[in-house]
Amino acid sequence: MGNYYPLMVDLSKMKCLVVGGGAVALRKTLALKETGVDITLISPEIMAPLVQLADAGEINLIRRPYQKGDLEGFHLVYVAINDKKVSEEISREALDTGVFFNIADQPAAGNFIVPSKIQRGDLVLSFSTNGKSPILSKKIRQELEERYGAEYEEFLQLLGRERVWALREIEQIDQRKAYFKALVYSTLPELLKAGKTAEVLRQIAEIREKTLSKEIGGTGNDK
Structure with missing residues (x-):
């Protein structure tokens, strides 16, 4: 192929x-x-x-x-x-x-060709072996389905909302990047999976506060 x-x-x-x-x-x-x-x-x-x-x-x-x-x-x-x-x-x-x-x-x-796909709302994970190994493709799919569960649909929606907030409220680019990085590398997906809404809100508020007080320094690549 x-x-x-x-x-x-x-x-x-x-x-x-x-x-x-x-x-x-x-x-x-x-x-x-x-x-x-x-x-x-x-x-x-x-x-x-x-x-x-x-x-x-x-x-x-x-x-x-x-x-x-x-x-x-x-x-x-x-x-x-x-x-x-x-x-x-x-x-x-x-x-x-x-x-x-x-x-x-x-x-x-x-x-x-149409590659294999896993979709969690706006999150789309796509992969292909160019037809060389359907079994490997199946294995990868199973691993990704387990790693990125249904909670990632809600997590991505959350990130989208926080992005809007950050672009409006955080003027310094470095601080904004640090905020995005802190969210992505947080335990928010696990909290969403467990249904701990109050803890999700608490953690977001904490990350916001640290970012605005310049306690977070980062070199994230998101813009």
Whole structure:
């Protein structure tokens, strides 16, 4: 497989085509829906859950086989069919038109892959082995899921609020960096996990006080 460049993309203003109407197409469609991308699905045969999404106005359906020219107007395409000939035809057209494409059963034949992902609210941890070891990828996923639990969703929201406060209340950049560093390296995640809200507020107040009194010195890299 190729050397892939990791990239976080806002798909909310883009159009995506899914070719296929089976279980793989359903998984791809459900994952894509979370991004807000405009989804069109082409297939002569379509699973009931996909039909339900179309009836609810969440995706667009075209009930027929893929035809040359169907990629026009789309930014990326997922190929989720078992027809190698059609997959190759889509690949050629995608390469000619500059469309990003992924072939579910032949990832190396496409020009992008979807890495493994763990999401805790706005915190997204993404990783890939370039297809060399799915087992290692699974191991890493399990370790990260344990290390960064559900409490990190709330922790990141807290950091976002404190960032707004610090940018407003702390004028000196070094002090501000020290404040961010003190929060990140604190025991706040553990307290959030334990549900100790009062202790969370106490620790934040303490870090604020120390920062404003210039008791904290730091060389954090956040800005």
